[in-house]
Amino acid sequence: MVLRLSEKETDMEDKLSASISYLQKLGPEYINQVFESSRWIFEQDRDMAFQIFTSVNVELPRTQVTDCLNKIDPALSARHIEYLIAEKEEASPAFHDRLAELYLNMTLSARKGGDEAKQSEVYSKLLRFINTADHYLPDRLYGLLPENLYEARAVLLGRMGRHDHTLELHVYKLRDYVKAEEHCKRTYNPNTVARSIFLTLLKLYLRPTDKTAPNLLQPALDLISRHSPRLDTIETLQLLPPLVTACDVRSFLQEALRAPIFDSHVVRDIHKARNEQVARKLMLLETRRFRVTDSRICPQCHKRLGTSVIAVHAPRGEVTHYQCRDAFARALNDPTR
Structure with a gap:
């Protein structure tokens, strides 16, 4: 029937439009016919064929449509779920999990095929989705990730509340200190255990758990200068190596001194650091001979x-x-x- 309708038209777009219009009117009881008849339309023009499954008059079973499109091309299946979420407000974890998995599989397939542009495009979609969506299961997707997709792993670990591991990946694997700091800013809450998130990052800089990590003193000093109000004064001073001068952390010390209560331990640690500097200078002078x-x-x-x-x-x-x-x-x- 669909082919007979198209044969009456000479223009290809008119042929496709007539067939699409007819298939859009068929209900769920004709779903197999819709699937079978849509194949040749997809072979001609995928964008036009996709309209068959976005009819405002008749809606076919969502899961079966997703399965059918996946057999043609996983990208079509992902596009259909994107449509369901954006236009139909689909909130089922099953669809959200499936979309994330489709993005992941397409990323790995493009990598295997050496298509770097496609890999970058789909991986960006995956990262954007897992960063913003709320209805998928992070632990399920995390179990499917290969070891070397560090950024996706970092996002999912953060979603699961494992912020220390998230920061480790940003600092030691990705070496993206900006994103590590951004994660801290999103996570920080002065009324929960997340109030120490900036201190956790500072410890990763100054007490590395990865033996291959480079010298991270500068990112640590940058973090202190930008987020001193969110850092515990005592613990921060105790973390600083002896070679750090008061000038290096001047803004941090000024902020601490302006606090209503300035703990005597802070004063003690400042004097200790100063005495250590003087002792080092004295030792240097004593080693000189004249x-x-x-x-x-x-x-x-x-x-x-x-x-x-x-x-x-x-x-x-x-x-x-x-x-x-x-x-x-x-x-x-x-x-x-």
């Missing part, structure tokens, strides 16, 4: 040093008589000198 000969002249009084008690001046290491040290130090610090 040779004093009979002919060496004191730059202050211009007399020979001889066997007198001497003083060494930082930072360049000038050597003077001990009794000349104060005068020489004043001269060094004189800006007009």
Whole structure:
């Protein structure tokens, strides 16, 4: 019947339109006929053929239509589910799970076939879907993912509340520190356990669990400068390595000092860090040696040093008589000198 209708038309678009119009009027009792007759239309023009299953007058069983289209091309099946979700407000987890799985299988198929453009396109759809949809089961999809789809794994782990593992993937596998920070911003809640999410990320930077991780001090300092109000002051100071100076975390310290209650432990840790810096400078100075000969002249009084008690001046290491040290130090610090 469908072919006879199309034979009356000479223009291909008119032929297809007549057949599509006829099939759109057939109800569920003729579903097998619709499937069989739609195949040749799909061979001619997929976009036009797809209209058969988007009729506003008659709706065919959704699952059977999805199965039929999947046999023709999984991309058509995915398109049909996209239509159901967008236009028919389909909220069944079965359809949402199936769409995510179709995106995944198409991504892997394109990768296997070496089609990088197709892989990128479909993988982007998968990432967008699992980031925004609410009716699929993350743990089910996670079990289907291969190991090396790190970004998809990170999204699903976050959906399952395993935020520490999400951040590990962003930091150690993807090395995408911006997305790690964005995940923290989406997750942070001062009234739940998620209030420590920024501290978790800071620990991953400064106490790496991956031995192959690069030096992550700079991302750590950037995180501290941007999100100091969301970081526990005591724990942050305890995490910082000794070589970090007060200047490196100035904004963080200023923010902490403005807090209504500034814990004495913070003051203690600041003094400790300062003392460690001074100790390192002293140790460096103590390792330097200076040779004093009979002919060496004191730059202050211009007399020979001889066997007198001497003083060494930082930072360049000038050597003077001990009794000349104060005068020489004043001269060094004189800006007009």
